Amino acid sequence: FDSLTAPYLINGYSIERTASCGVTLYPNDNADLDTLVRHADQAMYQAKLAGRNQFKLFDPDDDQQTSEKHERLKAIEHGLTHDQFELYYQPKVNIKTGKVFGMEALIRWQHPERGTLQPDTFLPIITGSELESTLGQWVINTALKQLMFWKSKGIELEVSVNISSGHLQSPDFFKQLEQALENYPTVNSNFLQLEILESSALGELEPVSNIIKTCQEALGVRIALDDFGTGYSSLTHLRNLTAKTIKIDRSFVRDLLDDPNDYAIIDGIIGLTTSFNRELIAEGVESTEHGLMLLTMGCFELQGYGIAKPMPAIDVIAWLQSYQPNPKWLAYSQHVHTEKENRIKQFRLVSDSWINLLETAITSSAPDKKYHWPIFDQEKCHHSVWLKRSRQEQLFDDACLDRLDEAHEKLHQLSSQLVDHYQNGSLAVHTQLLDDVKAAHKQLSILIGECD
Ligand code: C2E
Ligand code: CA
Numbered sequence: 001f002d003s004l005t006a007p008y009l010i011n012g013y014s015i016e017r018t019a020s021c022g023v024t025l026y027p028n029d030n031a032d033l034d035t036l037v038r039h040a041d042q043a044m045y046q047a048k049l050a051g052r053n054q055f056k057l058f059d060p061d062d063d064q065q066t067s068e069k070h071e072r073l074k075a076i077e078h079g080l081t082h083d084q085f086e087l088y089y090q091p092k093v094n095i096k097t098g099k100v101f102g103m104e105a106l107i108r109w110q111h112p113e114r115g116t117l118q119p120d121t122f123l124p125i126i127t128g129s130e131l132e133s134t135l136g137q138w139v140i141n142t143a144l145k146q147l148m149f150w151k152s153k154g155i156e157l158e159v160s161v162n163i164s165s166g167h168l169q170s171p172d173f174f175k176q177l178e179q180a181l182e183n184y185p186t187v188n189s190n191f192l193q194l195e196i197l198e199s200s201a202l203g204e205l206e207p208v209s210n211i212i213k214t215c216q217e218a219l220g221v222r223i224a225l226d227d228f229g230t231g232y233s234s235l236t237h238l239r240n241l242t243a244k245t246i247k248i249d250r251s252f253v254r255d256l257l258d259d260p261n262d263y264a265i266i267d268g269i270i271g272l273t274t275s276f277n278r279e280l281i282a283e284g285v286e287s288t289e290h291g292l293m294l295l296t297m298g299c300f301e302l303q304g305y306g307i308a309k310p311m312p313a314i315d316v317i318a319w320l321q322s323y324q325p326n327p328k329w330l331a332y333s334q335h336v337h338t339e340k341e342n343r344i345k346q347f348r349l350v351s352d353s354w355i356n357l358l359e360t361a362i363t364s365s366a367p368d369k370k371y372h373w374p375i376f377d378q379e380k381c382h383h384s385v386w387l388k389r390s391r392q393e394q395l396f397d398d399a400c401l402d403r404l405d406e407a408h409e410k411l412h413q414l415s416s417q418l419v420d421h422y423q424n425g426s427l428a429v430h431t432q433l434l435d436d437v438k439a440a441h442k443q444l445s446i447l448i449g450e451c452d
């Protein structure tokens with residue numbers, strides 16, 4: 001390279017040039033002659049791309065990955081032009097009213113050979129490519145078309161679509177959204193919500209903050225911060241982004257009844273959204289108990305398998321017609337509850353969940369059954385966090401909390417004996433002990449009833 005770059009003197013002019021060179025090595029690159037030359041050529045282009053005046057060695061593994069990626073991108077593009085993508089819809093309900101107020105649109109790929117594909121199998125491939133915006137546009141347009149159709153049937157639902165950060169920050173995003181809304185003039189833009197991932201991938205906050213403001217103020221489109229709490233800078237995001245709605249991520253809801261840390265996070269998020277005057281929805285609500293717990297904490301909008309799984313658009317109307325609000329949610333939300341009543345309900349929910357986990361773990365003999373143990377550490381379980389907090393809040397008599405403390409300690413003593421026996425395999429003893437633990441749990445339940 002040094003001799004090649006040495007200047008030439010031609011007619012008194014000094015001519016300088018550089019060389020870029022591509023190399024491939026046989027038999028490491030085990031290909032025929034033509035392919036070898038093509039590979040060397042490819043490597044030469046990489047040398048040029050990397051700034052010229054250098055050589056690059058062809059990497060057979062790398063090449064395979066690039067061409068695989070290229071193939072997969074092409075397959076997605078082909079799927080898009082051949083109508084293989086579909087939006088499923090998952091209901092969002094307000095438990096206070098019992099009404100279904102909206103649907104989240106979730107993309108699926110109806111692959112001719114591989115069947116229905118979930119988004120995590122294909123969305124990561126398009127991140128950063130041009131297709132990211134193209135597919136995003138398709139999602140917005142399809143959701144608007146669906147809104148228009150439902151409206152024509154007299155069904156008013158808010159539809160939310162997920163917007164990737166790359167798409168959101170693409171230069172044409174705003175213009176294209178405006179155009180899409182114009183294409184569906186019967187749809188009120190208030191009924192379209194964009195869910196934006198609350199994650200570090202958001203990048204620079206100022207441009208994102210401007211996009212959010214313009215969408216809400218100029219277009220009347222609603223914005224929700226999705227997966228809230230999972231990013232590194234949730235508080236900064238909440239402060240700087242004016243998104244109207246905050247969506248609690250399902251990873252916090254999943255163990256809400258078993259892990260006091262998740263409870264604390266959700267409780268914190270609910271406090272913040274109230275202070276910042278935002279609306280709140282929780283996703284991943286799988287059971288009646290999840291919903292009840294969220295109700296006692298002050299979150300009334302819910303989404304999750306406990307209500308319905310995402311379904312094809314064509315099934316939505318029939319589902320809406322047969323929908324019955326969860327009677328336990330309705331019953332609980334029809335009365336105004338005092339702080340004390342809510343706290344008692346929470347104690348019962350976490351306590352029942354604790355004993356259920358224990359019983360399931362102890363009695364499930366099949367090793368393939370999925371279960372996890374409740375928290376045995378007496379200082380870290382939900383009960384103890386509840387008890388500590390209740391002492392601080394002074395909602396309950398001290399005497400009543402003292403009795404609960406004592407019964408709680410007993411519960412843990414018995415359960416640690418139970419687990420010891422279980423691990424040593426003495427079946428007879430541990431069946432007896434399980435009954436004792438259940439009796440101790442019952443005692444807790446009686447005592448909390450007396451705290452009212
Ligand atoms: P997300 O926005 O957090 O959506 C919620 C995901 O949780 C969905 O998975 C949904 O099916 C699932 N889910 C809902 N309720 C429950 C529940 O009770 N339990 C459990 N275990 N899961 C529940 P899905 O449809 O596989 O989507 C995964 C992610 O892919 C979405 O997460 C979203 O980030 C992304 N995504 C989906 N559709 C689109 C789209 O059209 N565009 C973009 N950019 N991203 C999308
Ligand atoms: Ca979402």
Ligand code: CA
Pocket residue numbers: 226227249250283
């Ligand atoms: Ca989520």
